[in-house]
Amino acid sequence: MSLSLADIDRLAHLARLGLGSDERNRLCTQLNDFFGIVEKMRAVDTSDIIPLAHPVEIMGDVALRLRDDIASEPNQREANQRNAPALESGLFLVPRVIE
Template identity: 85%
Template sequence: MALSTVDIDRLAHLARLGLAPEERTRLHAQLNDFFGIVEKMRAVDTSGIIPLAHPVEIMGDVALRLRNDIASEPDQREANMRNAPALEAGLFLVPRVIE
C-alpha cells in the first residue's frame, strides 16, 4: 500500500500540520517505508501460531530481575503534616464536597 503525495496532503490537513515541501517529501518516503514493512509482516504465514499474552511467556519460568522493595526515602510525615490547615488523628481534613 503506497501512499501518494495527495494522501500525504490529506493526512497533514486532517492532523492540522503545515508541511513544507521538503517535509512532505521526507514524510512521504518514511510512511511508504513503514507501510512496506507492514506489508512484509502481513505476508508471513502465522496460521497455527498461538498469540502470546507477554513476550516473556515463551521462555517459561524466568526469574525477573526486580529490585528489593525497600524504603529509599526517609519518613517525613511530621514535616508534611505541619503545613496542613486541618488535622485529626494524623490525617488531613479536607472540606466536604459531596452533600
Template identity: 50%
Template structure:
C-alpha cells in the same frame, strides 16, 4: 497500504505540525516505507510462536530480576502532616478554589 499526500497533510494537521512541500514529500516516502515493512511482516505465519518478553530470551534463558515485594519504608504520614495547616482523618484539607 499506500498513503497519499492528502493523508500526510491530515496527519501533520492532527499532530499540529507545519510541513512544507518538500518535507511532506519526504514524510510520504518514510511513512510508505514503514507501512511496506508492516505489510511484509503481516505475511509471516506466526501461529504457534510464543511471544518473547525480551529479545534476549531467544538467545539464552533469561531470569526475571524482580525484587521481593516487601515494605522497605515506614509509614510517616503523621510526621509528614505536622507541617500542614489543616488535616482531618489523615487527609490534607485545602481551601475550595472552584465555585
C-alpha cells in the same frame, strides 16, 4: 498500501500541519517505507503461532529477580503532615471544590 502527495496533504490538513514541499515529499517517502514494513509483517504466516500473554512465557519457568515485598521505610506520617494547613484523624483536609 501506498500514499500519494494528495493523501499527505489531506493528513496535514487534518492535523493542522503546515508542510513545505520538501517535508511533504520526505513524509510521503517515510510513511510509504513504514507501510512497506507493515505489509512484509502481514505476509508472514503466523497461523501456527500461539499468542503469548507475556514474552517470558516462551523461556519456561524463569525465576524473576524481584525483591521481597516488605516495608523498609518507617512510618513518618506525623513528620510529613507537620506543615499541613488542616488535618482530621490523620488525613489532609482540602477545600470543597464541588458544591
